[in-house]
Amino acid sequence: MKSFDHPYFGHLEVPPVDETEVIWDGTATLGSSEVEIRLWADPDCGLDTGELDTFATHLTHLPALDTAARAAIREDLRQDRYFIDHHADELDDAEVIKRLIREANGEPVGVDAFTAAMRPVRIGLWHPTGEAEARVVMDYTIDAAASDELLAVKVARDGTAVSVDWES
Structure with a gap:
C-alpha cells in the first residue's frame, strides 16, 4: 500500500482496491454550521502534493469557497x-421555511433569502477522479432534518x- x-x-x-474511497475525513465550522469533509482518492492515480495543497488552501x-458556491446557487435559482x-410547498412545517414565507410577506420566497438560509453539510474533495475541472463538491441543504434534497456545487481547482x- 502506498502512503504519503x-x-x-x-x-x-x-x-489498495480498485475503487475510489475516502482516505481522510474531518469537520470544519462554516458560519453556524459544522460541515463534514471527506477526501476521496483513486487507487490508480497515487497522491499529488500540489492537489493536496490546493485542497488544504480551500479548507x-x-x-x-462558500461565497463562490453561494453566488453560483443564487444564479442557478434565479x-x-x-x-x-x-421546498416552500413540501416543507411548509419546517421552521426555516415558515420564517422565509413570513419574511416574504405574501410574495414568493426570494432567491437571496433562500440562498442565505441554505446550510453547507458536506464537502467532498476528489483527488484526481472523474471530471478534470470539478475537484471540490460542496453540498447545501435548506433543512437537513426535514429533507435529503440538496444543491451540490462543483468547484474547480481555482475555486x-x-x-x-x-x-x-
Missing part, C-alpha cells in the same frame, strides 16, 4: 426557482463554481 504524509491532512494511504479559506418553490446540481 501531508502537512494538513497528515498520514494518508492510497486505497483554510473556506469562507471564500434561472430556475423550482427548488425554492418545491470557481462550474455547476450546481439538485441531488438527493
